[in-house]
Amino acid sequence: MKKFALLLLFLVSISVNAQVIYEPFYSSKLGETREIKIQLPRNYNPDEKNKYPLVIVLDGDYLFEPFAGNLDYQAYWGEMPKCVVVGINQVATRDKDLFYDKEIFFPAHEGASFFEFIGMELIPFIESKYNVSKFRIVAGHDVSANFINYYLFKDNPIFRAFILFSPDLAPEMSVRVKERLTSMTTDTFYYLATADNDISTLKDKILTHHTQLSALSNPKVHYRFDDFTDADHYSLVGLGIPKALNDIFALYKPISKQEYTNQVLTYEGGPFKYLEKKYDDIKFFYGFEKRIVENDLKAIAAAAFKKDDVDAMKELSRLARKEYPESMISAYYTGMYHELENNPKKALQYYQSGLLLKPSDFIDKDVLLDKIYTIKGEN
The missing domain is CATH 1.25.40.10 (Tetratricopeptide repeat domain)
Structure with a gap:
């Protein structure tokens, strides 16, 4: 119950002073309009030179609010920088958005189009309209957490930090991610979380994934894993968000x-x-x-x-x-x-x-x- 109350706190903690925009966005890659949510920092001024990290949240229909609320709260106290947060609603399109080929296990068809939509349309649009830095974070849950791994395999990944809550990992994903992170030459943050009451079929694969990643010795990769007690597939999100963000922005924090x-x-x-x-x-x-x-x-x-x-x-x-x-x-x-x-x-x-x-x-x-x-x- 305490964990559930914590999650509710995150859901309602967005300040009225933060600017939240609900905007339809037409994608030529997808051939349709998508609903996106954008939270700008408190007192955002487009004429100022300040640059803000960009946080892209998949499954934005339910993940956007807890992320936006937590970022707004911690930025208020100076624990992390103000960020621009963008959520992509997928409630009606999730299966096709996150589709991958069942033979090669990479995005295909609508999944490939969604992959390109984020990198080639959504991010350039946000950059053209708002003051965002090149430090980008991407987050997902379940199948969308698996999907964000695909951005690691670009020669120059567009994201610097990856937050995976209870990912439904595709076959061969653990081996591929380990190989890619082993050769990474840019500082990259990778956060992975599960819980004691997580879906058992997912947790078994996640623990194997963790075993693979815990053996990494690349100083450019900043890896953190959490296995929460007294939490399940859904409540672990409320616990994991501050853990992930605190780790990613550890350097930014005031001297302790x-x-x-x-x-x-x-x-x-x-x-x-x-x-x-x-x-x-x-x-x-x-x-x-x-x-x-x-x-x-x-x-x-x-x-x-x-x-x-x-x-x-x-x-x-x-x-x-x-x-x-x-x-x-x-x-x-x-x-x-x-x-x-x-x-x-x-x-x-x-x-x-x-x-x-x-x-x-x-x-x-x-x-x-x-x-x-x-x-x-x-x-």
Whole structure:
């Protein structure tokens, strides 16, 4: 019951502030019009230069809402980037859309047309109309989860991340996917999930598939598998969506306590160089720049003080002034730099000047006044 309630939460969690568009889309490949659902990020502005990852959801008649709701929720808290989510309704066309040849086990006839529809029509249309990056995720359930594997076999796959919930795997699929992922030269995320009460005939094949993939040693492939307890073929979706997305966007997340201890403090180049590398990696992996978040400034400042790294604190103060010129953030971290440099008079000037600026999530007048009173008390 708890798992079912969680799924319901996802289904109803789409914010009214997110823009959801229901649009008929004519496909020359399919020779007919299809219904698609599009969720744009909150406060989406087409004139801005921001680029958003694109998430394509098959079986959009029931998978779109839980994906859109979860992405909107986690983006609100800064746990992952805002995304453009596109769902393809297939309730009346699923069998023909996902058809594959029973001898060669690759898409054929209507299935081949549907395969081309996504790559040659739908994605170019979305790219022409919305600000999306080249980082694309595709997701499916059951037969549609099997179908998304076929995009791996292109010379240059159009998707970077694949989310498969309880796939009804075609014959030879496990061997073919393992061979393809073994030779993959582009960073690729592959998520696979089943559950203890999943359909038994599907689960047996999924576990075999997992055994094949768990032996992969390609550093370019980021593989995760979940076998949920107390869940079935349908409820596992509600459990798997946040797991898959958290894994795919792990690099994007703000610096955690574990990352701070195991990586920031131990990075050979020092705390600020770690911050630069983290954000360079985000741009490289996801195809867009992430603005430096306050949580990460706070973590790097703590590391710089702990390691008595004046140079790191100096660079961080410059970054804070550049990114947040009208916020107390800029004055606070510049003051911290001068404190570390043993220049309390200069630090006091910056803390006092910050009282006229805008407060942030972590820094308000009380924080600055504590700094001011401490320095005055010590001098």
